[in-house]
Amino acid sequence: MSLLPDSITTLIAALSRLPGVGPRSAERIALHLVQAETGVVKQLADAIITARERISFCTTCGALTEKSPCPICDDARRDGSLICLVERAVDILSVEKSGTFHGKFHVLGGKISPLDGIEPEDLQIAELEKRLATEPIKEIVIALGTDVEGDATSFYLAKRLARAGLRISRIAFGLPAGSGIEFADELTLSRALEGRREML
Amino acid sequence: MSLLPDSITTLIAALSRLPGVGPRSAERIALHLVQAETGVVKQLADAIITARERISFCTTCGALTEKSPCPICDDARRDGSLICLVERAVDILSVEKSGTFHGKFHVLGGKISPLDGIEPEDLQIAELEKRLATEPIKEIVIALGTDVEGDATSFYLAKRLARAGLRISRIAFGLPAGSGIEFADELTLSRALEGRREML
Numbered sequence: 001m002s003l004l005p006d007s008i009t010t011l012i013a014a015l016s017r018l019p020g021v022g023p024r025s026a027e028r029i030a031l032h033l034v035q036a037e038t039g040v041v042k043q044l045a046d047a048i049i050t051a052r053e054r055i056s057f058c059t060t061c062g063a064l065t066e067k068s069p070c071p072i073c074d075d076a077r078r079d080g081s082l083i084c085l086v087e088r089a090v091d092i093l094s095v096e097k098s099g100t101f102h103g104k105f106h107v108l109g110g111k112i113s114p115l116d117g118i119e120p121e122d123l124q125i126a127e128l129e130k131r132l133a134t135e136p137i138k139e140i141v142i143a144l145g146t147d148v149e150g151d152a153t154s155f156y157l158a159k160r161l162a163r164a165g166l167r168i169s170r171i172a173f174g175l176p177a178g179s180g181i182e183f184a185d186e187l188t189l190s191r192a193l194e195g196r197r198e199m200l
Numbered sequence: 201m202s203l204l205p206d207s208i209t210t211l212i213a214a215l216s217r218l219p220g221v222g223p224r225s226a227e228r229i230a231l232h233l234v235q236a237e238t239g240v241v242k243q244l245a246d247a248i249i250t251a252r253e254r255i256s257f258c259t260t261c262g263a264l265t266e267k268s269p270c271p272i273c274d275d276a277r278r279d280g281s282l283i284c285l286v287e288r289a290v291d292i293l294s295v296e297k298s299g300t301f302h303g304k305f306h307v308l309g310g311k312i313s314p315l316d317g318i319e320p321e322d323l324q325i326a327e328l329e330k331r332l333a334t335e336p337i338k339e340i341v342i343a344l345g346t347d348v349e350g351d352a353t354s355f356y357l358a359k360r361l362a363r364a365g366l367r368i369s370r371i372a373f374g375l376p377a378g379s380g381i382e383f384a385d386e387l388t389l390s391r392a393l394e395g396r397r398e399m400l
Contacts, residue, residue: 003296005266007251014247017240019232020225029218031290033248034255034264040217041252045245047214048233051207052241055234064234066205090231096203 008034057089060131062107062124064089072104079103081138085128085157087111087145095143103141106131111149112156120156132161139167146173146191208234257289260331262307262324264289272304279303281338285328285357287311287345295343303341306331311349312356320356332361339367346373346391 004012008030016026033041057063058070065071072078072092082103084095092105109124131137142157144150158168174192175184184192204212208230216226233241257263258270265271272278272292282303284295289307309324331337342357344350358368374392375384384392 003293005255005264007247007254007266008264011247011251014244017244018229020228025220028220030251031264031293032219034251035289036252038252041248044214044217045248047207047211048241048245048248051211051230051234052236052238054207055205064205064208064231066207089235093203093231 057107061105062089062109062127063092063105081136082141083128083131083137083139084141084143086143087150091143101141103139106140108144108153111144112153113149120160123153125157125160128161132163132166137166139169142168142170144170257307261305262289262309262327263292263305281336282341283328283331283337283339284341284343286343287350291343301341303339306340308344308353311344312353313349320360323353325357325360328361332363332366337366339369342368342370344370 011030011033012023012026015021015029016023018026021029033044054066055064056066056068058065058073059068060073061070063070063072079102082101083106084092084101084103085106085108086092086095087108087110089107092107095101095105106128107124108128110118110122112118112120112123128140140157140161142154144154154170158170161168172195173188174195175181175188181189211230211233212223212226215221215229216223218226221229233244254266255264256266256268258265258273259268260273261270263270263272279302282301283306284292284301284303285306285308286292286295287308287310292305292307295301295305306328307324308328310318310322312318312320312323328340340357340361342354344354354370358370361368372395373388374395375381375388381389
């Protein structure tokens with residue numbers, strides 16, 4: 001005899017496929033849900049279905065949105081001459097939270113990684129080139145991570161996208177805010193030194 | 201402008217009400233779900249609704265079950281003369297996992313706690329007394345925790361349920377399995393000493 005009724009076992013299996021939810025927390029959440037008020041449980045299930053149904057990718061930039069073009073692409077107050085290039089749609093959220101970027105976005109959809117079979121044509125680079133041809137873009141800020149694939153993709157893009165009148169930059173790498181020298185690994189520190197800026 | 205579409209914000213709010221899910225993991229799960237395959241998402245929502253609809257409390261012992269009486273109450277091979285008294289329905293799972301108990305269960309539904317307004321009549325004690333009157337019960341093993349309320353409730357029950365021919369025991373408290381003396385706090389160690397057993 002299984003220890004738990006089938007419907008709970010099924011729920012635990014479905015929950016443990018979520019990111020960051022292990023078997024123990026899946027069990028805890030499932031046992032909470034079967035004892036919670038029916039209204040609250042239905043609300044959660046509805047929220048899941050509704051979000052999945054309403055959300056799609058912006059046809060211009062690739063952001064997660066309920067309508068296309070997304071509110072950022074559609075916002076005339078944002079600087080259309082400045083495009084921040086990110087790997088995934090969720091990265092837009094991180095950049096937006098920083099509150100320092102007022103341009104628009106473009107989601108690449110991945111990083112070049114021949115070992116994983118991801119070639120440049122698998123990414124939304126052609127779409128970006130189309131935007132370069134039609135929109136008044138003056139600068140592209142590449143905001144990819146600092147791992148091998150992030151570096152390779154950034155250099156590939158800088159070369160491929162280069163054209164007269166277009167500035168291509170990459171976000172700075174260095175010490176994280178609030179961190180001390182003693183906590184920085186060698187590579188971070190070497191990048192921080194390379195990226196040093198004059199103070200006066 | 202909110203950073204995220206409304207349907208995602210609603211989903212994050214619903215997810216962060218789950219036990220052990222903080223705002224960051226709720227965001228991570230929500231962003232995963234809106235980008236996951238529709239089938240997988242629907243499966244999760246269905247599992248939540250189905251489990252909540254099918255699960256109820258066993259009318260005899262109070263366990264979570266899809267049918268009443270539950271498979272444990274209904275299992276003739278289990279020892280009906282031995283009842284393990286637990287606080288919550290989910291505690292049955294912990295006892296069952298230990299694999300050493302072959303009797304039946306009774307869920308108390310809480311612990312006596314006058315400060316929180318939980319009096320004996322709020323617990324399933326009358327139901328247990330009814331079972332004592334009709335079932336051939338010879339021993340009740342009280343498996344409540346070892347905090348103040350657990351202790352008080354255990355002593356209250358031992359006194360109230362006492363009758364000729366009924367043994368009332370409480371699970372042992374002592375060193376957790378695999379732990380050393382140096383990790384045990386004073387109270388655990390004093391309980392372990394009190395509960396010492398002759399070896400030969």
